[in-house]
Amino acid sequence: MGLKxxxxxxxxxxxxxxxxGIIFNQLLTWCVVWSFFESVVRRLRGIPDWGVPRPxxxxxPAPAEVKAPRASDAATKALAADDASDxxxxxxxxxxxxxxxxxxxxxxxxxxxxxxxGTLEVPVQHIEVDAQLGTKCEAWxxxxxxxxxxxxxxxxxxxxxxxEFTHLFIPGVGSQPYVVARAYxxxxxxxxxxxxxxxxxxxxxxxxFLAAFPKATYAHVGPEFGAxxxxxxxxQVQDIGAETNVMVQTWAYGKKTRTIKNAARxxxxxxxRVRELRSEDLTPEVCKQLAHVTGDWIQKKSVKxxxxxxxxxxxxxxxxxxxxGVRLFIAETPEPAPxxxxxxxxxxxxxxxxxxxxxxxxxxxSPRPAGPARARLEGFVMVDPLWRGGExxxxxxxxxxxxxxxxxxxxxxxxxxxxxxAKADGKEMVTFGFSPFFNLQMKPFCTPMWCELGGRxxxxxxxxxxxxxxxxxxxxxxxxxxxxxxxxxPNVTMTHVYGVHRMRLPGTGILEQYITFMYVGFMGDxxxxxxxxxxxxxxxxxxxxxxxx
Numbered sequence: 064m065g066l067k068x069x070x071x072x073x074x075x076x077x078x079x080x081x082x083x084g085i086i087f088n089q090l091l092t093w094c095v096v097w098s099f100f101e102s103v104v105r106r107l108r109g110i111p112d113w114g115v116p117r118p119x120x121x122x123x124p125a126p127a128e129v130k131a132p133r134a135s136d137a138a139t140k141a142l143a144a145d146d147a148s149d150x151x152x153x154x155x156x157x158x159x160x161x162x163x164x165x166x167x168x169x170x171x172x173x174x175x176x177x178x179x180x181g182t183l184e185v186p187v188q189h190i191e192v193d194a195q196l197g198t199k200c201e202a203w204x205x206x207x208x209x210x211x212x213x214x215x216x217x218x219x220x221x222x223x224x225x226x227e228f229t230h231l232f233i234p235g236v237g238s239q240p241y242v243v244a245r246a247y248x249x250x251x252x253x254x255x256x257x258x259x260x261x262x263x264x265x266x267x268x269x270x271x272f273l274a275a276f277p278k279a280t281y282a283h284v285g286p287e288f289g290a291x292x293x294x295x296x297x298x299q300v301q302d303i304g305a306e307t308n309v310m311v312q313t314w315a316y317g318k319k320t321r322t323i324k325n326a327a328r329x330x331x332x333x334x335x336r337v338r339e340l341r342s343e344d345l346t347p348e349v350c351k352q353l354a355h356v357t358g359d360w361i362q363k364k365s366v367k368x369x370x371x372x373x374x375x376x377x378x379x380x381x382x383x384x385x386x387x388g389v390r391l392f393i394a395e396t397p398e399p400a401p402x403x404x405x406x407x408x409x410x411x412x413x414x415x416x417x418x419x420x421x422x423x424x425x426x427x428x429s430p431r432p433a434g435p436a437r438a439r440l441e442g443f444v445m446v447d448p449l450w451r452g453g454e455x456x457x458x459x460x461x462x463x464x465x466x467x468x469x470x471x472x473x474x475x476x477x478x479x480x481x482x483x484x485a486k487a488d489g490k491e492m493v494t495f496g497f498s499p500f501f502n503l504q505m506k507p508f509c510t511p512m513w514c515e516l517g518g519r520x521x522x523x524x525x526x527x528x529x530x531x532x533x534x535x536x537x538x539x540x541x542x543x544x545x546x547x548x549x550x551x552x553p554n555v556t557m558t559h560v561y562g563v564h565r566m567r568l569p570g571t572g573i574l575e576q577y578i579t580f581m582y583v584g585f586m587g588d589x590x591x592x593x594x595x596x597x598x599x600x601x602x603x604x605x606x607x608x609x610x611x612x
Contacts, residue, residue, distance in 0.1 A: 076524065077597075077598055079524070080524055080527075080596045080597065080598070081596065081597040081598070083520070083524075083596060084592065084593045084595075084596030084597050085593070085597075087592070087593075087596070088589060088590075088592070088593040090569075090573065091573070091574060091577060091589050092589065094247075094570075094571050094573060094574035095247045095248070095574065095589070097571060098247055098248045098249045098571065098574060099247075099248045101248070102248040102249070112245075112249075112250040113249075113250050113251075113252060113276065113277070113278040113279075114243040114245060114250025114251070114252055114276075115250075116189055116231075116275040116276060117274065117275050117276070117277070118186075118275075119186075119187050119271050119272075119274035119275040120184045120185060120186050120187065120271070120274075121184075121185050121187055121233040121236065121267050121268070121270070121271040122182045122183070122184055122185075122267065122270075123182060123183055123185050123233060123234075123235055123236050123264075123267060124182055124183075124235075185233060185234055185235070187231055187232065187233055187271050187275060188205075188231075188232045188233075188234070189229055189230070189231060189232070189275075190202045190205055190206065190229065190230045190232045190238070191226075191228075191229050191230075192222070192223055192224070192225060192226055192227075192228045192229065192230070193226070194224060194225065194226040194377055194379055194382075195379065195382055197224075197382065197384040197386065198384065198386050198387055202223055202228075202230055203223055203387075205230075205232055205234075205238075206223060206230050206232060206237075206238045206259060207223065207387070209237040209238060209259040209260060210222075210223060210259055210450060211450045211453050212259075212261075212450065212452060212453055213237065213257075213258075213259045213260060213261065213450070213451075214259055214448075214449070214450040215449055215450060215451050215456075216256045216257055216283070216285065216449075217283075217306055217449070217459040217461075217494055217496045217497060218240075218255060218256045218283055218373075218374070218496075218497075219256060219259065219449070219450065220387070220388075220389070220447035220448060220450075220459075220461070221373075221376050221377070221447065221461060222240035222255060222256065222259075224376065224377055224384075224447075225372070225373070225376065225377040226377060227242050227372050227373065227377075228240050228241070228242060228255070228373075229241055229242070229243070230259075231268075231271065231272050231275060233260075233267065233268060233271055236260050236261075236264045236267055236268065237258055237259045237260025237261070237264060237268060238258065238259045238260070238268075239254050239258045239259075239260075239268050239271075239272045240254070240255045240256055240259070241253060241254045241255060241272070241276070241279070242255060242372070242373060242582065244578050244579055244581070244582035245578075246578045246581055246582070246588075247574065247578065249571075249574065249575065249578060251278075251280070251575045251578045251579055251582075252276040252278065252279040252280070253279065253280050253281065253282050253579055254272055254279055254280070254281040254282070254284075255281075255282055255283055255373060256283050256284060257284055257285050257287075257288040258288070262287070265288060265291050266291065266295050269291065269292065269295055269296060273296065280562070280563060280564045280565075280575070280579075281298075281561075281562065281563035281564075282303065282373075282562045282563075282579065283303070283374070283497065283560045283561075283562075284560065284561050284562075284563060285558075285560065285561070286507065286508075286559065286561065289508060289561040289563060290507075290508075292563045293508065293563075298563045298564065298565055299508075299510060299511065299514075299563065299564050299565060299566060299567065300508040300510065300561050300562075300563050301508070301510040301511075301514045301515070301518070301561060301562045301563070301564070302503045302504050302505075302508070302510065302515075302518070302559055302560075302561055303499065303500065303503075303518065303560060303561060303562040304497055304498050304499045304500050304501045304502075304503070304559070304560055305497075305498055305501045305502050305557045305558060305559050305560070306494050306495065306496055306497055306498070306557070306558045306559075306560060307494065307495045307498065307538040307539055307541060307542060307550075307555060307556075307557060308457075308492050308493070308494040308495075308555065308556045308557070308558060309482060309492060309493050309494070309495075309541055309554070309555050310491065310492050310554045310555070310556065311457075311482045311485045311486040311490060311491070311492060311493055312486055312491065313554045314482065314541075314552070314554040314555065315554075317543065317552065319540075319543030319544060319551065319552065320540065320541060320543060320552075322540075323475050323540060323541065324475075325472075326471060326472030326475045326476075327472050327475040327476040327478075327479045328472070329470070329472050330394075330470040330471075330472030330473050330475065330476040331472075331476055333396075333470050333472075334396045334397060335394050335395070335396055335441060335469075335470055335472070335473055335476055336394070336395055336396070336438075337392055337393070337394050337395075337476055337477055337480040338392070338393060338395070339390060339391065339392050339393075339480075339484065340385065340391045340392070340393055341385065342385045342386070345383050345385065349440075350380045350381065350383055351380075352439075352440040353378075353380050353383070353393075353440065353443060353464075354380040355440075355466075356440055356441075356442060356443065356464050356465070356466045357378075357380070357464050359466050359467050360464040360465060360466070360467070371583070371584035372582060372583050372584060373582070373583045374496075374497050374499075374583055374584075375462070375584070376445060376447065376461035376462040378445065378462060387448070388447070388448030388450075388455050389445065389446070389447055389448070390445070390446050390458070390484075391443060391444075391445050391446075392443060392444045392445075392446075392477055392480055392481055392484075393440055393442070393443040394440070394441045394442045394443065394465075394469075394473050394476060394477050395438035395439060395440055395441060396438065396439050396441055397437070397438055397439075398437040398438060398439055439466075440466070441465065441466050441469040441470070441473050442463070442464055442465035442466060442469055442473045442474060442477060443462075443463070443464055443477070444460055444462070444463045444474070444477045444478065444481055445460075445461055445462040445463075446458035446459060446460055446461060446481060446493070447459050447461040449492070449494070455490065456490060456491050456492070457485065457490050457491050457492035457493060457494065458481070458485055458490065458492075458493050458494075459493070459494045459495075459496050460478070460481065460493065460494070460495050460496060461496065463477070478493075481493055494558075495538040495541070496538075497560060498531075498534055498535040498538055498539070499521075499522075499529070499531050499534070499585065500518045500519070500521050500522035500531055501522065501531070501535040501539070502535075502545060502548065502557065502559075503515060503518050503519055503522070504548055504559060508561065511566065511567055511568075513569060514566070522535075525596075527595050527596065527598070528585065528586050528587075528592060528595055528596070529584070529585045529586065541555055542555035542557070543555070545557075564576070577589075
């Protein structure tokens with residue numbers, strides 16, 4: 064589905080959203096009642112909820128056949144450039160430990176049979192992410208080597224930075240990141256992204272994950288992993304949106320993107336300057352300004368920052384980490400001097416019109432010019448690395464913020480600088496990440512029609528719940544225009560991501576999907592959603608509803 068169309072005249076739009084909101088509210092209410100009685104029965108029988116992991120093991124190849132990945136020399140050099148302290152210390156690598164001798168004869172026979180088959184039964188581990196410790200936490204020590212080998216997804220790095228994530232870890236194989244959402248007497252476990260493991264080990268990870276969480280679903284997985292889940296476990300695969308990827312080595316401004324170029328040019332002419340911060344630049348004053356810009360930014364959002372999870376990168380401004388390939392670009396303007404500043408040369412704007420993404424910024428490898436003595440932070444963009452085979456091949460814009468009242472081209476200038484830096488470093492791409500329910504497609508998976516229609520309706524008519532259309536437009540404009548399942552500019556690609564579940568017909572699974580939407584921040588509670596769809600409420604807490612740009 065494109066960005067145009069689907070909008071009705073206001074009276075009809077309001078009437079339709081109100082009717083849908085009431086029907087949806089009643090359906091969810093009945094599901095909540097059913098969930099309550101189900102939870103009562105489960106507690107009476109002493110059965111834990113589905114968010115509690117069951118004991119699970121993974122059958123993995125014998126130790127002689129499995130080696131945990133180690134960072135390549137190129138990756139080590141790349142990390143040394145970003146964080147000298149990390150390069151000085153060796154990466155800890157998870158190894159397979161031989162299981163302890165089982166006491167029971169049955170377990171001993173099973174272990175002997177597995178050994179004869181060239182495999183071992185290894186208990187899985189559940190490793191929580193500690194955002195305060197950053198790269199010093201256990202999750203980074205165990206899962207980090209697998210991230211650097213297989214972390215090519217837009218959310219792969221976030222799974223080791225965001226505190227809501229836990230990793231189901233299989234020594235010698237890899238991990239499956241997941242989150243647990245609880246609401247309305249129900250626990251929902253969602254595996255996020257493709258496993259951080261070699262593709263030949265995906266079935267092993269799937270079996271272990273579903274053994275630990277039999278009712279688990281998946282979100283934000285790629286088409287290859289979705290096909291394995293469908294073929295290996297018979298699950299339903301549903302398109303849930305797309306990512307916009309800019310091939311920085313060949314992309315350039317064109318006719319369709321001249322408004323972006325002009326906005327960046329005007330911001331530069333207005334005195335906005337962009338530079339990249341290093342770890343040593345993160346002074347308390349700078350971190351305070353970053354936090355202030357974020358607080359200012361969320362005042363115009365329809366959902367509070369503290370309710371956004373999973374698809375939004377977590378940042379603790381009191382313990383900000385620029386490690387493991389993470390980069391931070393900031394936009395500043397000089398503080399007004401007591402005396403009137405000299406006017407800019409009249410030809411500054413004209414001269415800026417000739418700039419493009421390849422010439423507007425200083426190369427990251429050249430010496431950085433000293434910033435102004437006093438500067439006001441206008442916005443920033445944080446990028447996380449995309450890993451493949453131990454090397455960074457691109458970046459994802461995991462977090463962007465802009466102060467209210469800043470020049471409207473500030474973010475465009477920041478992105479322009481990010482593109483130029485990635486291009487200068489020889490990277491392939493910069494992806495803008497996930498746009499929920501954007502340009503949904505029936506192929507290559509045949510999803511139930513009611514799921515497809517629900518996603519399309521949310522994109523076209525649910526902008527009052529979350530800014531689905533605005534978010535997609537701000538990213539898709541870099542591709543010029545959407546033509547079918549691609550952008551008009553061949554240097555901007557579209558990658559679809561999928562949700563995986565077992566629902567063929569509507570049921571309590573709708574409540575589980577709704578709880579997932581609540582958890583990640585797409586929606587509020589049931590009553591809040593009803594008020595928003597009927598137009599009675601347009602805010603969440605103190606955050607007012609407004610467009611992103």
